[in-house]
Amino acid sequence: MDLSTDTIHEVVARALREDVGAVDLTTLAAVPAEARAEAHVVFREAGVVCGLPVARAVFAAVDPALSWKATVGEGTRVEQGTIVATVAGPARGLLTGERVALNLLQRMSGIATMAARYVEAVAGTGARILDTRKTTPGLRALEKYAVRTGGAVNHRYGLYDGVMLKDNHLAILAAHGLGLAEAIGRARAAVGPMVRVEVEVESVEQAAAAAAAGADMILLDNMPPAQLRAAVAAVAGRARTEASGGITLETIRAVAESGVDYISVGALTHSARALDIGLDIAIGV
């Protein structure tokens, strides 16, 4: 799925306002107005390319006279040293947009690359990788797009498009004498027909109870593989299952082999390392 032009525009405008502010002192002070340049966007390490349309929008916003030509497709896995795009035109605008374009590209490609690694790690099992709401404030749409670009699946976008009864909700409901089944019933009754209800459980018994109470999806929190397997069996296809909690590239295969439908990984968005991507001037005139 795509990114809306409106989202790209808003993020790019905000980022440029933040970085350029009143004026780009360096470029305007030192670079002749008539200077022109061509530059390559280069992956200095291997990874999954993500964010090319966003980077293009940065340069277009700085100076519409800058041209942009992507040389690989969005989502491609590239080797170290690959040129992924060429930008050319007035040198001032090219230099002014460089950092913002790279900042977005590095972050998005970092997330897509990390997502692709997790997807690969569970290949052949039935499990699919999900993201979470642990995204960078202000960049959720871009980060969820990067997750998709890496081959993983998006969980809820926010609090508005799905019900998720987590430990803290259940703790408060319990203090009001409302158990798991009642919590699921209350939620189901209040929301519209297109809304799914997920509930977090901490034991096999709770998983079974949640499935019986009509949960659409069950979050199995912090369970070792054996317990996950038991929970999946107890749910018995009545609801989708999701494993969650501190899962790493080392542990994920075992989790996936437990038979869960989904595995959510917060680190995809809260701790992805930026990829090393640079801009090299190819021609300056």
Add this chain to the structure above:
Amino acid sequence: MDLSTDTIHEVVARALREDVGAVDLTTLAAVPAEARAEAHVVFREAGVVCGLPVARAVFAAVDPALSWKATVGEGTRVEQGTIVATVAGPARGLLTGERVALNLLQRMSGIATMAARYVEAVAGTGARILDTRKTTPGLRALEKYAVRTGGAVNHRYGLYDGVMLKDNHLAILAAHGLGLAEAIGRARAAVGPMVRVEVEVESVEQAAAAAAAGADMILLDNMPPAQLRAAVAAVAGRARTEASGGITLETIRAVAESGVDYISVGALTHSARALDIGLDIAIGV
């Protein structure tokens, strides 16, 4: 230095709009309107606390009836398991604000903690740690504040508050027959008296030339410690020196001992891992 109320307000409003959207389906569907709760913000790993005023602002924006009490000071280094704040009041608002508050706190504390590690690594040398412009678009003010909270120093805020002639600027100027000294001269002549001029160099000879041409600060890019030491000697106090380029916790001590004034570390903001911080319901009524 502080964070302006305006900045906090803008980031928090944007983050809540992004996460809550039209309505928090879960809380409103399942949690009684009259439910109240008290919860602890807990560091699930050790680190430097950063972002408490921002987290407070999140809960206040969701529901002004929520109270907030920080139990450690901003910037404190805490152990795993430390409660850093308590939030109490209407349960719905508390649950609605949880994720956004934690997302900001985790990221800011992650940066502050990483900065503190780098600062510690160079303790006793004269070198100071700098951040860069490789920040998350839309969050620069918060991330630069987190860097300061961790004890490091802020480099430029953006393109508007300092001249920095980097490799790409110099390449374009060279294509126009303008060398290093001319670049520095052009910049100096065009900007106002309060603006400093920094220039990136790649050899000891260039460093010496830059100092002679009147640069205020010289970026020594990707030099091994011995070369840095030679460059510092060649500059001979005529300008500040900054080492930069792929410096890690493992290599930074040697860099610092070369005698440079500053060491800039992009990873502080582009690749800091979020700290593991949670919200535990203490009382629900």
Add this chain to the structure above:
Amino acid sequence: MDLSTDTIHEVVARALREDVGAVDLTTLAAVPAEARAEAHVVFREAGVVCGLPVARAVFAAVDPALSWKATVGEGTRVEQGTIVATVAGPARGLLTGERVALNLLQRMSGIATMAARYVEAVAGTGARILDTRKTTPGLRALEKYAVRTGGAVNHRYGLYDGVMLKDNHLAILAAHGLGLAEAIGRARAAVGPMVRVEVEVESVEQAAAAAAAGADMILLDNMPPAQLRAAVAAVAGRARTEASGGITLETIRAVAESGVDYISVGALTHSARALDIGLDIAIGV
């Protein structure tokens, strides 16, 4: 479910800016700055009260010194002549805010009243009333809230929180050789696990096919009651069913008795008449 403070604030600020503009010429020219007044918000016809928190926000935005006291609860069904709230304080602000407060209250109460009539008309059947996306641009959150206040249920909030394959989607997919089942399959594969998929059908056969293909909800478009009954039977509980298309207060009972789960009524939001609500000065000093 509630309305977020942020939504109310945004709508009210925009409405006041639109109506007041640079200055309220009348009030400021003619009304003494020290004049004070108390006024009653009066329902000049019977209906369901909706929008009191929004009206209160209007007066608070114009002048925080204005007090507001609701005398009936939001969602109450009141008779003609009922005073639903009292606003008191500086006369200028009271007069400046009057029209915007009433405009919002009249529209929201009009929708809630209309929704309540439809809900009442199907009482005792299992059918529930749904709204649509045919809302007033810029006021969707308020109008969906008014629908709930009238006792009906919200369908999707927008294009972002549910998949709905309507006639136009299917026509385009057909031109690509993709039938109903393939459309449902494509959608299901692309979206996350919390997203439901609804499909529009025009015959009993299509309804059966959609259910077999795994649709979560099936829109039965413009079917007479007998056909609806057959479609419901064909779906056989495998998916929720929704009747739609030109249903009025006169025809809805028969539709509901066909056994459909939901009936959607676009007129709730696109053609509700504003209720007649006025502001009467009770005391002026």
Add this chain to the structure above:
Amino acid sequence: MDLSTDTIHEVVARALREDVGAVDLTTLAAVPAEARAEAHVVFREAGVVCGLPVARAVFAAVDPALSWKATVGEGTRVEQGTIVATVAGPARGLLTGERVALNLLQRMSGIATMAARYVEAVAGTGARILDTRKTTPGLRALEKYAVRTGGAVNHRYGLYDGVMLKDNHLAILAAHGLGLAEAIGRARAAVGPMVRVEVEVESVEQAAAAAAAGADMILLDNMPPAQLRAAVAAVAGRARTEASGGITLETIRAVAESGVDYISVGALTHSARALDIGLDIAIGV
């Protein structure tokens, strides 16, 4: 009179953000990126066409690659079944923009159609139809434009472009010992030379007094035709006259024949029914 591009842009951007949000799940999940379509905008009932430039702007905002061709002029009265425009291009954008475009077109054409009916009802009398400030918050400029498109006349745009002393203003002024004539005098003295002053009266005597005191326009509130006739005679051309208050298509002719200059009808904007307008896919490839 026209609609400013800025107004159209602002309303359209807000409406799309509200409806599309982060992503149009359906279109992007199910419709191939390369699919193209041509569709007709069809009036499913007779009426006055209004809003074509706004609908065009919606599709242009979603995807600039969509073409738009209006086949009747704005303001034309068309029969049921008339195709008023054709939109063609990438199918995804066409489907994403459909609802927002129709929502605006239906509402604006509904208002223009209703206004045209009122204008027709008073044809041949000297009376002209006016709108009021009872518009949809956020859409006033569009609704006032629709009123003009239907052949009626705009009253004030807001509180900023005319003085209107209504019952509530006069009640408060009376409590300060200021009568009708004094109210008019105060207002006249305070405002600039380009501002007209209207006052609301409830009797023939008040109408005469208002004219004598220099009112530019007199609102005759809730008077039967005979009383209106007497009031018009008492004003004797010294001011414009406006009849107002619960006037319907059934009663308006008699009101107009009383000789008033203007008749204001709040229902034009607060209770116009949306016209039934659809989008039919003509070609999908």
Add this chain to the structure above:
Amino acid sequence: MDLSTDTIHEVVARALREDVGAVDLTTLAAVPAEARAEAHVVFREAGVVCGLPVARAVFAAVDPALSWKATVGEGTRVEQGTIVATVAGPARGLLTGERVALNLLQRMSGIATMAARYVEAVAGTGARILDTRKTTPGLRALEKYAVRTGGAVNHRYGLYDGVMLKDNHLAILAAHGLGLAEAIGRARAAVGPMVRVEVEVESVEQAAAAAAAGADMILLDNMPPAQLRAAVAAVAGRARTEASGGITLETIRAVAESGVDYISVGALTHSARALDIGLDIAIGV
């Protein structure tokens, strides 16, 4: 007439964002967080005080803990050296807000003072002083308020609240074969009943023709006093008259004595000198 809170808020927020940006380096670097101060706002030259509520809003926006006490009323004429307000509280906020508060106060008081001088210069004649649309972009509401504070009268607020057929409009209409009377007729027919129509004329004959054609107000452009007198006689009370065009404090008395109703002075807003106003620290602790 007052200034709306919304206007003040918007101007102040924009001004602070522009001046403070990411951070007030000086105050935060040098001034202890716990420092407190009390300062006087002092008129360093005589003038009319205007903008106190705006200055107060600046300090409140920077830090709500700052208190503000005006010691003279808005609109008062004060002598050199007068303290007009005292601000006290946290020193950092006081220093951060100083420049923005003074910038607004100096400009607004400069305009009010200049307006008062013009008003005084025509005292005893029937003429009143008008402003124009030659205001500072973004500050029109504040500047029109300052004009009123100085005792002059506001002309139109913008293009939206009055018709003004100026030389350029008439030139274009003439090219279409439309003369003065036809221009007035077209305008009158197209606008609503609350809109006044003014027309610019350059001769006594045109003034007479405009009055005969039903203009509500006639702009007598660049006429010497004798010609103005003739024009006023020719208009003979059928319309208001306005003199305009390069009128200075030296020439205005003679213009006023020609009998015109209004004299407009663009310099009030486009060329008023800022008043010299300072902030003196009285106590620092």
Add this chain to the structure above:
Amino acid sequence: MDLSTDTIHEVVARALREDVGAVDLTTLAAVPAEARAEAHVVFREAGVVCGLPVARAVFAAVDPALSWKATVGEGTRVEQGTIVATVAGPARGLLTGERVALNLLQRMSGIATMAARYVEAVAGTGARILDTRKTTPGLRALEKYAVRTGGAVNHRYGLYDGVMLKDNHLAILAAHGLGLAEAIGRARAAVGPMVRVEVEVESVEQAAAAAAAGADMILLDNMPPAQLRAAVAAVAGRARTEASGGITLETIRAVAESGVDYISVGALTHSARALDIGLDIAIGV
């Protein structure tokens, strides 16, 4: 240095919204939609041309069909009567944009012209003219650009890009037992390596002390030329020097000859008179 497109766009959009509001009544009521015109932008007095790109942006924003052709370069000094640009196209848009375009052009050219006079007055001395932060709120970027266009130099852009310890800062620090040298030291230690520190002094002794304490720049406030000369001597090249305080065109030469590096003149932006610039219709069809 240039103006960013974003800045121009934001100022122009705000200015048009303020002036045009809902609708340009005059143009739309009186001017035929098909009318076209060509008009000249004429300097009615001599001066430095500044703001052409901004004026062009105004017309483009009103109607993209308007063409613009500048006939002199930005920054040119022109004689009275010079045509500086021609705008042509739909007459309505041309008339709607006229006032906003001229308001911006008049103000910017007024500032550039005043700056050029000051620059000329110090020609041949080493002194350069600086602006201040006494700019029009909301227009700082445009005004600083106008100052540059007139040949002067920009001081700080705001509180964020330089440290300036002024009298009020020093008074508060003194109350905390912190003298001039300590103030400079505190500031230096807290800010990053690219930030310069300026301090205001009132005597030759303070100037010497500030230089000794490491100030980068010293503001010599309100000193007569002889004292300035002594201060410059005392500073002895260790810091830049800036004279400030009530300096006029009459006194500035003597100030410049004192040997100071910079002279700051607040009047450049707070009290520049708008230049007389008009728009003359050349052809109307």
